[in-house]
Each structure stands twice: as C-alpha cells, then as structure tokens.
Amino acid sequence: MKLNVKIKRYNPEEDEAPHWETYEAPADPLDSALALLLHVKWYEDGTLTFRKSCAHGICGSDAMQINGENKLACSILVQDLVSGDGDTVTFAPLPGSPVIKDLVIDQSRFFEKYRAVKPWMITDGPAPERERLQSPEDFDMIEDATKCIMCGACTHSCPSTWADPDYLGPAAMLKAYRYNLDTRDDGSNDRLDVVDSKDGLWKCYTIFNCVQACPKGIDITRWLSALKRQAVSSQL
Amino acid sequence: MTFSHDVVIVGAGGAGLMAALYAKEGGADVGVVSKLHPLRSHTGAAQGGIGAALGNMEEDSWLWHAFDTVKGSDYVGDQDAIETMCKDAPRTIVELEHYGVPFSRNKEGKISQRRFGGHTRNFGEAPVRRACHAADRTGHTILHTLYDQCLKNDVRFYDEFQVLDLIMNDDDECAGVVAYEILTGEIHTFHAKTVCFATGGFGRAFKTTSNAHAGTGDGMSIFLRNGLPLEDMEFVQFHPTGLYRLGILITEGARGEGGILRNSDGERFMERYAPTVKDLAPRDLVSQCIYQEIRQGRGIKGKEYVHLDMTHVGSEILEKKLPEITMFSRTYLGVDPLKEPIPVAPTAHYAMGGIPTDYDGRVEIGQRGDIMPGLYAAGECACVSVHGANRLGTNSLLELVVFGRRAGMAMAKEVKEGKDFAAMPDNPEQRTRDMLDTILSRNDGEPVVNVRNDLQETMMDNVSVFRNDETLTTALDDLQELRERANNVVVRDKGKKFNTELMDAVEIQFMVDYAEAVAASAHHRTESRGAHSREDFPKRNDDDWLQHTLFHSDGKGNFEFGRKEVAITRFQPKERKY
Numbered sequence: 001m002k003l004n005v006k007i008k009r010y011n012p013e014e015d016e017a018p019h020w021e022t023y024e025a026p027a028d029p030l031d032s033a034l035a036l037l038l039h040v041k042w043y044e045d046g047t048l049t050f051r052k053s054c055a056h057g058i059c060g061s062d063a064m065q066i067n068g069e070n071k072l073a074c075s076i077l078v079q080d081l082v083s084g085d086g087d088t089v090t091f092a093p094l095p096g097s098p099v100i101k102d103l104v105i106d107q108s109r110f111f112e113k114y115r116a117v118k119p120w121m122i123t124d125g126p127a128p129e130r131e132r133l134q135s136p137e138d139f140d141m142i143e144d145a146t147k148c149i150m151c152g153a154c155t156h157s158c159p160s161t162w163a164d165p166d167y168l169g170p171a172a173m174l175k176a177y178r179y180n181l182d183t184r185d186d187g188s189n190d191r192l193d194v195v196d197s198k199d200g201l202w203k204c205y206t207i208f209n210c211v212q213a214c215p216k217g218i219d220i221t222r223w224l225s226a227l228k229r230q231a232v233s234s235q236l
Numbered sequence: 237m238t239f240s241h242d243v244v245i246v247g248a249g250g251a252g253l254m255a256a257l258y259a260k261e262g263g264a265d266v267g268v269v270s271k272l273h274p275l276r277s278h279t280g281a282a283q284g285g286i287g288a289a290l291g292n293m294e295e296d297s298w299l300w301h302a303f304d305t306v307k308g309s310d311y312v313g314d315q316d317a318i319e320t321m322c323k324d325a326p327r328t329i330v331e332l333e334h335y336g337v338p339f340s341r342n343k344e345g346k347i348s349q350r351r352f353g354g355h356t357r358n359f360g361e362a363p364v365r366r367a368c369h370a371a372d373r374t375g376h377t378i379l380h381t382l383y384d385q386c387l388k389n390d391v392r393f394y395d396e397f398q399v400l401d402l403i404m405n406d407d408d409e410c411a412g413v414v415a416y417e418i419l420t421g422e423i424h425t426f427h428a429k430t431v432c433f434a435t436g437g438f439g440r441a442f443k444t445t446s447n448a449h450a451g452t453g454d455g456m457s458i459f460l461r462n463g464l465p466l467e468d469m470e471f472v473q474f475h476p477t478g479l480y481r482l483g484i485l486i487t488e489g490a491r492g493e494g495g496i497l498r499n500s501d502g503e504r505f506m507e508r509y510a511p512t513v514k515d516l517a518p519r520d521l522v523s524q525c526i527y528q529e530i531r532q533g534r535g536i537k538g539k540e541y542v543h544l545d546m547t548h549v550g551s552e553i554l555e556k557k558l559p560e561i562t563m564f565s566r567t568y569l570g571v572d573p574l575k576e577p578i579p580v581a582p583t584a585h586y587a588m589g590g591i592p593t594d595y596d597g598r599v600e601i602g603q604r605g606d607i608m609p610g611l612y613a614a615g616e617c618a619c620v621s622v623h624g625a626n627r628l629g630t631n632s633l634l635e636l637v638v639f640g641r642r643a644g645m646a647m648a649k650e651v652k653e654g655k656d657f658a659a660m661p662d663n664p665e666q667r668t669r670d671m672l673d674t675i676l677s678r679n680d681g682e683p684v685v686n687v688r689n690d691l692q693e694t695m696m697d698n699v700s701v702f703r704n705d706e707t708l709t710t711a712l713d714d715l716q717e718l719r720e721r722a723n724n725v726v727v728r729d730k731g732k733k734f735n736t737e738l739m740d741a742v743e744i745q746f747m748v749d750y751a752e753a754v755a756a757s758a759h760h761r762t763e764s765r766g767a768h769s770r771e772d773f774p775k776r777n778d779d780d781w782l783q784h785t786l787f788h789s790d791g792k793g794n795f796e797f798g799r800k801e802v803a804i805t806r807f808q809p810k811e812r813k814y
C-alpha cells in the first residue's frame with residue numbers, strides 16, 4: 001500500500017517556526033513506523049532528522065509522537081496505525097522539551113533529572129565475597145521497573161511535566177523506585193530527599209498518561225504509588 | 237575546540253563504560269566520547285546472558301569454561317587470554333551484581349544461570365548452566381547499571397560526538413582523536429595520554445543483521461586508515477536464529493530453555509549433526525546446518541528459513557524468562573511463540589575479528605608484544621582474541637567487562653607512571669575537515685542508500701555463512717566499485733545542526749573499508765575454520781592456518797597480509813565434534 005507520511009519539520013538554521021510536510025511512502029502492514037521515516041530520509045529527503053539505532057525497541061532512541069501518541073517508532077507497526085491505502089501517519093517530536101531539529105529533541109533536562117535522583121546502588125558496609133542474595137519474590141518487586149529504556153515517552157506525555165519544567169517526571173522517579181525497592185540497596189533516604197519534594201512525587205496526580213505511553217508496558221503509576229507510600233512511612 | 241584528558245575512551249557500550257570506571261578509579265581524568273548517548277549503545281540489546289562458572293545451579297569450573305571457549309573458537313583463540321577471561325569471570329559477575337545489576341535469581345536467592353550453546357560440563361559431556369542472566373534483557377541491565385556507576389563516579393561524557401580520526405604524530409605516537417559534534421557540526425580535537433577504542437561491531441555491512449543502525453565499524457576503519465592492521469576479520473558470526481527477513485535476534489537462551497529447531501518435515505535436524513548437544517551446538521555449526529537444510533529443500537514452505545519451536549516450553553518460561561523475545565515475535569511477525577513455531581534464519585551478529593590487542597587492551601601492530609604506546613581497544617571492536625573463529629554465546633558481555641576493566645586499569649597505571657601527552661601535530665583535524673568539506677560541497681552524485689544497499693547485498697550473497705573463491709572474488713570486485721561510489725555520494729543536508737545525513741555519508745566510506753578487510757581476509761584464508769566456511773577448502777588445515785590473519789590496507793583498495801601466532805597453553809588442537 002501507499003501511505004502519506006506527514007512530518008512536523010523544523011530546521012533551526014532555516015525555519016522560524018515548525019511546519020508540516022507530507023511525503024508518500026510505500027508500506028507493508030508489518031513495516032514499523034521507523035521504516036516509513038527511513039524511507040523518507042533515504043529516498044525522498046535526506047535532511048529529515050530523527051534519532052534511531054537498535055530498530056527493535058531496546059535502545060530508546062526513537063520515542064516521538066505518532067498519530068498524536070507518544071510511541072517508539074521502531075516498535076509500532078503500520079497495521080496498527082492505519083486502516084488502509086492512502087491513509088496518513090503523522091510524526092511530531094515528543095512534546096515538552098525544546099526541539100533541536102525535526103523529530104530530535106533536546107534531552108539534557110530529561111537526563112539531568114535522571115541524574116538528580118541518584119540512580120545508582122548505594123550500600124552501607126563492605127561488600128560480601130559473593131553476590132548479595134535476593135529472593136525471586138524480591139527481584140519481582142523491581143523487575144518491571146528495570147525494563148525502562150529511558151526513552152522519555154512517559155515523561156513527555158505527562159501534563160505535570162508540561163506545566164512545570166522542574167517536575168522530575170515519571171522516568172526519573174521510576175528509577176528512584178527501582179533502587180529504593182531493591183533489597184540490596186541502602187540509599188532510600190538519599191533518594192527520598194530528592195523525590196519527596198515539591199518537584200517530585202506529589203506532583204504526580206496519577207493521570208496514567210505515562211503508563212499508556214510506556215512502550216515497555218511498565219506499570220509506572222503503580223510503582224510511583226509504592227514510592228509515595230515509602231515516602232510517607234519514612235516520615236512516621 | 238581542544239579538549240584534553242589523561243584517558244579518552246571512544247564508545248560508551250559495556251566495554252567503554254567499564255574501561256572508564258576503572259581508569260577513573262585508578263586516578264586518571266577520563267573523557268568518554270560516544271556517537272550515541274551511552275544508554276543507546278548496542279550492549280543494551282544483548283539478551284541471553286553472561287557466562288561465568290559460578291556453579292550456582294550445578295557444578296562448574298573455569299577450566300571447563302576455558303576448554304569450551306577454546307574448542308568453540310576452533311582452536312584459533314588465544315589461550316592465555318581465554319584463561320584470563322574465564323578465571324576472572326566469577327569475580328566479574330559478583331562485581332556487576334554489587335554494582336546493582338538486577339540478575340534473575342534461583343530459589344536460594346543466588347544469580348540464576350541457564351544453558352547456552354557450546355557451554356558444557358566436564359570437557360564436552362553435556363550442556364551446563366553457565367549463563368547468568370536478567371531475564372532476556374541481560375545486556376540492557378548491565379549497560380544501564382554501568383552507566384549509573386559512571387554517573388556516580390562523575391565520569392565526563394561527550395554524548396553524540398562522532399570520532400572520525402585518530403591523531404598520530406610524526407613520531408608515530410597516538411596523540412588523541414578528532415570528533416565531530418553532531419549537535420553543532422563543530423570539529424573538535426581530543427588530546428589524550430592514552431586512547432581506548434570501544435566502538436563495537438559492524439553487522440550493518442550485511443543485509444540481514446541483529447546489529448543496530450549504528451553498528452558501522454567506524455573504529456576499525458579509522459585504524460585501517462591510520463596504517464594499523466586488523467586481525468581475523470574473516471571470522472564473522474552469523475547467529476542461527478534471527479527473525480525471518482528482519483534479522484532481529486532470538487537469543488540462544490531460547491534453545492537453552494528448551495526450544496528446538498525444526499525443518500519443513502518437522503524434524504529436529506540438529507540431532508543428526510550434533511548428537512550430544514543437539515540444538516545447543518555452537519553457532520557456526522547451527523547456522524551452517526540451517527543453510528544445509530535449506531539447500532536440501534527442507535526450508536519451511538521452500539523458503540530460506542526454518543522453525544524455532546517453543547510451543548512445548550510453556551507460558552511460565554516464555555513470559556518469565558524470555559519475555560522480550562516473546563514480544564519481538566508477536567510484535568514484528570505476528571507469531572505467538574506459545575502457539576506457533578517462530579520463523580528464523582541466520583543473521584549477521586558478531587565480529588570475532590578487529591583491532592589486535594593483548595589481554596590488557598594494548599593495541600598490537602604486529603607480533604605479540606609489538607605494542608603501539610598509549611593506544612588501547614576493548615570490546616567487540618577489539619580482537620584479543622578470546623573468540624578465535626567462533627564466539628560462544630555469553631562470552632562477549634563477559635569480554636566487555638573483563639577486558640574493558642583491564643584496559644581501564646592499564647591506562648590508569650600508565651598515567652600514574654608518568655605517561656605524558658604525545659606532541660600534537662599541526663592541524664590534526666585537517667584530514668577530517670577536508671573529508672567533510674568534500675562531501676558537503678558535492679552537488680551531484682548518488683545518495684548513500686544506493687551504495688549501502690549494494691554493499692549489504694554483495695556481503696550477504698558472497699561473504700556470509702558459506703564462501704568460495706568465486707563469491708569472494710565477486711565481492712572484492714564489487715567493493716572496488718563501491719569504494720569509488722562511496723567516495724562520491726551526495727548529501728542534501730548541508731547544515732551544521734544535527735546533520736545525520738553527513739554522518740551516513742562518512743559511515744558508508746568506513747563500511748567499504750572494513751567490508752574489504754572481511755572479504756579479503758576470507759579470500760586469503762584457504763581453509764574452513766569456525767564461522768569461516770570455504771566450500772572450496774572444506775577442511776580445517778592446522779599445518780598452514782593455525783594462526784591469526786593480519787590485514788593491512790592503504791585505504792585505496794591495496795592491501796597485504798601478515799600472520800600472528802596463536803597462543804596455545806593447555807589445550808592442543810583436536811577435531812571438533814559436538
């Protein structure tokens with residue numbers, strides 16, 4: 001089939017404002033949305049710019065707005081985006097961060113927030129000779145959160161983030177959860193100092209946009225609620 | 237601009253990050269330069285596991301691991317390096333665990349381990365559980381954890397800076413690297429006392445591959461262009477189970493958990509070829525067997541694929557231990573592995589060859605011990621060589637952390653012992669500037685995609701699992717022409733900001749360079765060994781070829797070969813049977 005690929009374009013060296021351009025691309029129902037973008041870039045217009053690498057949903061490079069929803073371009077198929085020949089698929093950058101060019105956003109703030117939550121293992125006392133033990137049940141508590149590929153689809157779908165650029169957002173706080181609930185870690189209080197704050201947990205109004213956006217199907221709101229409970233009980 | 241650091245590391249996958257951590261810990265000032273944000277590196281795609289004789293599930297020993305690795309390498313792996321790696325493996329895994337890697341657990345709360353191809357108990361008796369894993373996202377969790385550790389330790393990152401050249405001065409010392417900042421289009425120089433390349437693999441030279449778009453072998457080609465040799469480039473691993481047509485990987489862990497390969501008759505054909513380990517034979521063998529089946533008309537529906545049958549394995553294991561690949565199969569092929577077999581075919585996966593190094597990551601430019609001072613390499617772009625002619629699954633992640641660490645320590649030591657900056661030549665970035673200006677100023681020519689398609693096609697048709705004089709000569713002729721074409725592509729994007737098209741145009745030039753190294757080295761080695769299967773020389777020939785190949789080129793299509801001896805310590809070459 002043939003599809004219209006409508007892309008929000010912006011070249012800071014030439015354009016005053018973003019504008020839409022539409023291209024035609026051949027497509028198979030089983031092609032990914034990324035394949036459509038690659039077709040345009042490779043065969044129609046080499047200036048089209050977007051990030052990509054793994055092409056199968058593990059590197060987190062190509063989160064963007066596709067038909068109005070935040071998705072990984074490589075992990076959504078044409079058959080799930082259109083009903084037939086001549087339909088249109090739209091692509092825009094993730095909303096809420098400055099656009100560098102076309103579909104590429106400036107992720108520096110997103111990663112600063114990540115770093116702010118101290119996303120690393122903090123332990124007291126000397127390490128044992130062998131691995132620290134962890135029961136399969138305790139591992140299950142964090143497994144879902146460890147799937148996060150830091151694509152940013154969640155944080156850039158969150159009205160609290162759009163409204164307040166300082167809000168840590170779901171991705172960073174999920175990382176805090178991932179370490180805080182890890183039975184091997186002793187750094188909960190260090191991270192709670194960061195997330196239990198006006199820019200943190202309490203700006204999450206459980207709107208669930210993040211859960212809907214997450215390409216890895218992570219139950220983000222559930223884990224952030226658990227983190228809220230941890231914050232509350234740590235104050236008791 | 238000029239940046240300077242004691243240690244500059246190019247690449248931020250598992251190898252680069254581990255080197256950075258250890259260089260930093262050793263007191264050096266470290267800068268990590270990467271064309272992708274570190275978390276986008278392809279280490280994140282590694283699925284099945286990382287090997288170590290921890291013995292958490294059953295008895296195991298590092299010596300068995302070493303033997304399997306030597307045998308897997310078809311005896312052309314360097315045994316001193318292999319011993320170093322396998323001995324250090326259990327300590328390494330514990331270290332990763334202490335860093336926070338969320339490994340899957342067994343009932344006792346220890347790291348869970350599973351079976352993988354070629355890993356056996358007691359020198360080949362039966363498969364052993366050696367692959368430590370975090371479900372089937374092992375590489376992802378290792379990459380993220382190492383990155384977190386680097387943040388903790390304040391490693392300085394230069395994200396989305398693409399290194400395009402090495403700076404060698406008149407005394408033939410390495411003074412640093414030249415990098416293109418993708419965001420701004422600026423060309424920067426990095427002055428360093430020691431430089432370590434950790435730029436990963438090159439699967440993108442083949443039409444069907446499990447490798448990321450970024451897997452364009454930049455580092456290896458940059459070495460060639462600076463007159464440095466590459467080792468064992470003929471040995472390219474084709475993983476037996478890529479999703480049909482797409483090449484997306486289905487981990488060997490799927491067979492480790494009980495998956496079975498079947499041909500169009502429904503037959504478990506690996507029983508015929510490898511009666512002891514069957515579906516868990518090493519990858520070179522399984523890929524060759526799949527093509528044999530296809531050639532003899534037993535591909536599914538007469539096409540070029542076979543089935544990976546997981547239907548008997550059960551939902552518990554699929555959902556819990558193999559969730560990612562279950563999802564890949566559902567998403568990309570619409571096949572539910574619970575109900576139907578998965579269509580699979582070999583996919584270009586891993587480069588055994590690369591930049592020659594010793595087991596401390598020091599770059600060797602000729603025979604053993606013939607070192608290029610201040611220059612290091614680690615990870616997939618390097619050739620230590622622990623994989624020889626065929627890598628065993630789980631040994632690459634292991635190699636990254638073991639040899640990344642050793643390179644990091646060695647660099648820190650050199651710095652501590654007073655290694656100084658090598659003199660910077662005048663205008664070190666001139667060659668890079670000229671290359672980019674030439675591309676940008678050209679207004680007529682063909683787009684990159686045409687050249688890349690043709691390159692991937694010829695490499696897939698002529699230099700993949702089976703090779704012979706005729707196919708390799710065809711590929712080499714094609715590559716001569718492709719070099720000309722790659723040097724004359726046109727880009728439409730002339731801007732400075734985030735010009736990815738310009739980088740595509742550079743990468744296609746790199747791709748021709750290393751593709752030629754692969755095809756020429758394969759043509760040169762007139763025997764069959766491991767993943768290098770010559771139809772016109774079907775037997776292994778230890779008398780003439782128990783040695784490494786060194787490939788030198790002038791970057792203009794003229795090349796020559798050297799040889800390097802294989803380190804043999806304990807295990808004498810034997811016939812390889814599984």
Ligand SMILES: Cc1cc2nc3c(=O)[nH]c(=O)nc-3n(C[C@H](O)[C@H](O)[C@H](O)COP(=O)(O)OP(=O)(O)OC[C@H]3O[C@@H](n4cnc5c(N)ncnc54)[C@H](O)[C@@H]3O)c2cc1C
Nearest residue numbers: 247248249251271272279284285399436615616630632633
């Ligand atoms: C799908 C898949 C599954 C795998 N599963 C396993 C497994 O289960 N077990 C196992 O042991 N192995 C596995 N492997 C192999 C293993 O993952 C890789 O060999 C390994 O991760 C490579 O790591 P690396 O650090 O060398 O390079 P990479 O992780 O590929 O990183 C390369 C780095 O170099 C940077 N770079 C590249 N070129 C430049 C340049 N010009 N300038 C600046 N930076 C540059 C990139 O940005 C990146 O940061 C798998 C491989 C694949 C593809």
Ligand code: SF4
Nearest residue numbers: 148149151152154214
């Ligand atoms: S939680 Fe999901 S959507 Fe958010 S960054 Fe992680 S993977 Fe992306």
Ligand code: FES
Nearest residue numbers: 053055059060074
């Ligand atoms: S390209 Fe890696 S997640 Fe899409």
